[in-house]
Amino acid sequence: MVGELIDRVPEQFRGVAGGVVAAAARDRRFLAVLVNGSVANGQPDEWSDLDLVIVCADSYRHETVAQAKDFAAAVGPLLVAFTGEHVGEPRLLIALYGPPVIHVDLKFIGLSDLDERVEDGLVLWQRDDSVQRRLDATQAAWPQPDAQWVEDRFWVWIHYVAAKVGRGELFEAVDGLGLIRSAALVPSIVATRTDRPAGVRRVEQLAPSLVPALARTVALPDRADCLRALRAAVELYLEVRDSGVIRRNEARKAVVAYLDGLA
Structure with missing residues (x-):
């Protein structure tokens, strides 16, 4: 054997x-x-x-x-x-x-x-x-995304990265966008497409139709490009967000207004 x-x-x-x-x-x-x-x-x-x-x-x-x-x-x-x-x-x-x-x-x-x-x-x-x-x-259990956990953090993360852009910490902002993709966007995208979600791995095969939108969240270390990518991240999240979460709408409005102010 x-x-x-x-x-x-x-x-x-x-x-x-x-x-x-x-x-x-x-x-x-x-x-x-x-x-x-x-x-x-x-x-x-x-x-x-x-x-x-x-x-x-x-x-x-x-x-x-x-x-x-x-x-x-x-x-x-x-x-x-x-x-x-x-x-x-x-x-x-x-x-x-x-x-x-x-x-x-x-x-x-x-x-x-x-x-x-x-x-x-x-x-x-x-x-x-x-x-x-x-x-x-015993039984194996692959960790599954928690949609409410993501919603409760997403707007804080967007504000954090936007503030880094405002300060001129552009490489920190680029890294922050990577976190938003791996911890929020891709888990939301693949939640109904696989029972073994693993960060951004295999997202190209699991959700090919959303890859162009996800690609728009990748930024160069440039102020305007980081702000563009943040807006793309917000748009994509609103598209793929679980419909059952308690929505933090006041946080969303405030953070989007902050982002628009930077732009």
Whole structure:
């Protein structure tokens, strides 16, 4: 069974995946290796990363996280690796192997951590049936957009970015527009188009008809262009906003007037 599942890993990742399985099997602290992401859902391509979850007994959770770089170095030609605090996930080791250069995410978790997961993945290897039993007893839940959460923040974010434009902090404004796209616009766009929303990823395939409108929210670090993009963001949000939210109309009016005043 393990061999058959390893064959589902794209060829460029198979050596590292096999090395991870072999290293985990040699170490009694580890219980299983799972693969997530595009490989698990059957949609890998030449641009995919390899997402591996390495499960240990709960008592070894902190120890194995602390030794993650040593583990990674032992399974293949490691070029560089760092932990994922910047994405709020210190259990994650982000690694480049090669040549040829490949991106591999190694996430080290305890058995009980499987109770709160976003996907089931495929079990490449397991020492016994404890991991499979845990997976069968609990359910994966992919985080879903909260339309009211977006509405309660959208107008504040538009005002914040507009103020940065007014001050002349144009690169800050460009970054702020990126946040508005990833945290508000695209979640609102894809809410009814996928059960696995992931920021701006794959929006081109999920909502091709709205890509031109979304493209208009991208700005150069130029005052007039940032203000143009902010107005485009407001227009698009009003088009895709969930009809069931409590609308913050007074905030919208005030912020749009502020934006018009800057223009």
